[in-house]
Amino acid sequence: MATKIRTKNPESRLIVEAMKPYQIDKIDKILEKLSLSNPIERTVSRNQILSSKPLIPMPLPTVQASSNSPQGHSVLEALLAKHTRRFRPPDPPRLQNRPKTVSSLKSKKDILIQSNDIQDKTDKLNDEILTEPIPHSVTISCKKDPIIVGKYEIGDxxxxxxxxxxxxxxxxxNNEKVAIKIYEKxxxxNPTRKKNVEREIKILNKLNHxxxxxxxxxxxxxxxxxxxxxxxxxCSLSDYLxxxxxxxxxxxxxxxxxxxxxxxxEFCHNLGIxxxxxKLENILLDHEHTVKIIDFGFATYIANDKKVQLFCGTSCYMAPEIVTNKESLGPPTDIWAAGVVLYVLITGTFPFKAPQTKELYxxxxxxxxxxxxxxxxQAREVIKGVFEIDPHKRPTATQLLAYQWMNNGMDKTSSLKSRNLAGISPLFNKTFC
Structure with missing residues (x-):
């Protein structure tokens, strides 16, 4: 905080108080010179004066003072400049400049000429670049090396x-597109997972439909x-719906x-598969309205008359014998799931649904x-048949194909895509396999 000092001779008190921490002698002459000036009003920051540490070899703290008297200001600066020499650390010794020899001057000259040549070449190259036409749009892409497996290049x-x-x-x-299912080793x-993959490959090699x-x-x-x-x-039937x-x-x-x-x-069951x-996600519809069944990861290859106890599949497509975790035949479980697909296609909703899994089962x-x-x-008869609780009473795929609804209005001479699937337009912005 600034303090205003109003005395008969304010210069004397200001100088004494500022110089006291530094033990400066012979102040009489300074005071005598300062007394020649008229009494004036000065403002000094006492915080900076009192915070100064005396007798320490370090630069003198700055003392702020304002004065309307040029004479008093110059005297104070002269006094501070004179006495700070005692506390300033000595200057480091200066080394004499090494005499310049003819060889050193010659080498420096060569370096200068060489650097000038490099700069000229750089400037010339920049001028050539600037004179070239700039395209409207520039796309910079870092293309990764393609991954090749056998004779196939792996994509997205x-x-x-x-x-x-x-x-x-x-x-x-031949640039033919394929879908590659990759199982990382x-x-x-887990031996069970590896066995499942080997079984899937074995089953796929037997299927040609x-x-x-x-x-x-x-x-x-x-x-x-x-x-x-x-x-x-x-697209899949799920995405289409x-x-x-x-x-x-x-x-x-x-x-x-x-x-x-x-x-x-029918083709799979005749082979014991x-x-x-x-489910809807595992049934694809291509651009020719042909249905393709995919994903045989859970498929089994056993005799149709042999019962097994397997809990697999998707909950809302599971047959009663699966949710009760009993030994059952394989083909009837596929018929039940296919019936769920048919029900969703016709009604737009699932036949069995509940907020809790226990209630759903x-x-x-x-x-x-x-x-x-x-x-x-006629469609109700098909739905009642596929949702038969007893798997032994559930109709087979061959029996369902013989139902009246399946053949009513079906022109056997015309293709499915031209008559029975008229109005279906698959989504071509998605690709599946």
Whole structure:
């Protein structure tokens, strides 16, 4: 805080108080010179004066003073400049300049000439760059080296499962697109998982049907097992229904899709193969309205008359014998799941649903579902058949294909895509396999 001092001779008291910490002698002459000036009003910061430490070899703290008297100001500066020499640390010794020889001057000259030449070349190069035409847009991309597996170049990821990923691939020989299902060996350390992958490959190699995805090759590397499959451009039934405001399709369209599913299941069941995970997400519809069943990761290859105890699949598609965790036959579980798909296609909702899994399983065991009044009587017979609680009484795929609804209005001479699936437009912005 600034303090104002009003005395008869303010200069004397100011100088004495400022110089006292530094023990400066012979102040009489300074005071005598300061007394020649007229008494004036000065403002001094006492905090800076009192915070000064005397007798320490360090630079003198700055003393702020304001004065209207040029004479007093110059005397104070002269006094401070004179006495700060006693406390300032000595200057470091100065080394004499090394004499410059002719050789050193010559080398410096060469360096200077060389640097000038480099600068001239740089300037010339910059001028050439600036004179070149600048494109309207410049795109800089860092392209990674392609990953090659066998004769296939691996591309972007288009799907992902529980144990592996699906990526698009291109045959480098003929540019044919394929889908490659990749199982990393690091994720197959569990013997059960590895056995499941080997079983899936074995089953896919036995399947050759227009409504089942086709396997092309299997390539095993040091780090992964790669299953090369045909490329399907289109969408799953789940995504197709989500794209529609009603979340459903017409009954005659659902009939065409369901028939293709039954044809694929009939082929599998005759070979002793059960899919065990039939659902909307695992049924694709390509650009030619052809149904393709995919993902045989849970499939089993056992005799149709042999019962097994397996708890697998998706909850809302599970048959009663699965949710009760009993030994059961394989094919009837696929028929039940296919019936759920048919019900969703026609009504736009699931037949068995509940907020809790326990309640859902209870409804499935008792066969509690509602048939909407808009469904035709012939379609109701099919729904009642596939939702038979007793798996032994549940119709097979061959028997369902013989139902009246399946053949009523079906022109056997015309293709499914031209008549029975009219009005269905798959989504082509998604790719699955």
């Amino acid at each position: 990821e288009i799907g992902k499962g529980a144990y592996g990923t699906v990526k698009i691939g291109v045959n480098t020989a 690091a994720g197959l350390l 227009p409504n089942i995805i086709r396997v092309i090759n299997t390539i095993e590397t040091s780090s992964a097992i790669n299953i090369v499959l045909e490329y399907i451009s289109g 989500k794209s529609r405001s009603s979340r459903r399709i017409e009954e005659y369209q659902a009939k065409g899709v369901f028939k293709q599913i039954l044809l694929a299941l 059960t899919h065990r995970d039939i 209870s409804k499935i065991q008792r066969g509690m579902y509602v048939i909407p009044p808009t469904m035709s009587s």
